[in-house]
Amino acid sequence: MPFDAALLSALLLVQATGGDTPTPQISVAGTGSVFTPPDVATVTWTVHGEGPTSDAALTQLNATRRAIDGGVRSLTTATPKGGNVSIRAVRSRDCNANSYGPPQLDAGACAIVGYVADLSLELRTDQVSKAGTITGLIGRLGARDPRVSSFALADPRAAQARAMAAALADARTRAETIAQGARVTLGPILYASDSGNRDTPDEIEVTGAAMALPAPPPPPPPPIDVNVAPAPIETQATARVTYRINP
Template sequence: MKWMIGTALALVSVQASAQETQQPQIVVSATGIAKTAPDMVTIAYNVRGEGTTSDAAVKDLREKAKAIENGARSVAGAKSEFFASGMSVMQIRPKECESNVYPRETLSQGPCAVVGYIATIPVKVDTANVDAGGTLIGLVSRLGGMRANISRFWLRDDSNVRAQAMQSAIADARKQAELIAKGTGVRLGNILKVQDSDYRNIEVLARGSNQLQYDPAPPPVSTPAPVSVDLNPSPIETRARIVVSFAVLQP
């Protein structure tokens, strides 16, 4: 029993000693924000093909998609990227065979026989010609694209702006820590540790970025120029949330 008490006292002594030697700290959380004009825009639209057979509908879809892409590249730029990651083909039956409550099975012959097919694909376009986003929507709609819209504005490389947001967060953290140190009568020392919002240790790096700019090709001479639309997208807001530990120096 005496041995157990002695061991417990020794453990308490070690813990107390560790607490006494731990360096006093001021720990604050901060957020930095950097705003940058977007250098990329993504537009989205659907292409639809129709035919009395599925093959005819798919061929119609293919030709329309090709014509829209060729026309859109005249504004988006030769290096713009087109993506089509899905496709559907639907059977079309007479209107009187439609059910507004539950879909029902019908015979392939008779009054509810298939009368045609509709094939559709969703398309997305990434282009660096941000100023022409609205113009591109109008041109795609003219060429037969359906539900054309601007999906998002974004940055091709946000590493530089993230570094700016991080520097802003560190400056905010230091300002908070200085106010606390002044109010408690201590001096603020160097930064001991920087962590992200998940308490992972991080290092602030400033990296340069090469922004790609593409000049749009002129529109085809044989077709009228697309209607110009001027847009003013909001800046891209990049946030950095950190937790910073500062050393406390005795006055």
């Protein structure tokens, strides 16, 4: 490949190591990227309840949550977790109360007509292939906005190590190319650093429509299988390496 003299002058660094003795060097940056199938899927959803009182809204919310928890247990041993609970009063559309105006009494157009309660939940499961099926069942059982929010690696350290090994190999190749063009011999590594690595999970969103449970319920049909084939997780690494040039 053609050799760029300007590139050589930028990458051949001469530094003093003590006294007047210079150390000729080649400094390069290598990059590496590996792909690993995800082994964790995260499903998120909201449980909703409403009623004339806050207690009634929470009672309905809990009933829906119990139904969803039972359905989830039929497909995975993972346990849904969550704690963001909100309870809001519902007023007529004719009420002009807002957070920037003067306070309003709960009377007339601003009288409270009911309450709504919402609870956000999350499920992390290692049964990645069932993530779509779980999402569909949660939607059937009354959840709002169920979705597979992300795929990830439970422990990315092995992927990071492979990406760094690839980055170091790339750095060696780059340095050897420069050394060949400069007609010098590449020596040992003087310095190497990790410039940082990152995981970029590819997200696949699978949504399920919220549906009310029939009453009285017949034997529930089996969950609808949704085949999920997530893209591999890309793990990247960059290494900055400085080699000594042999005399």
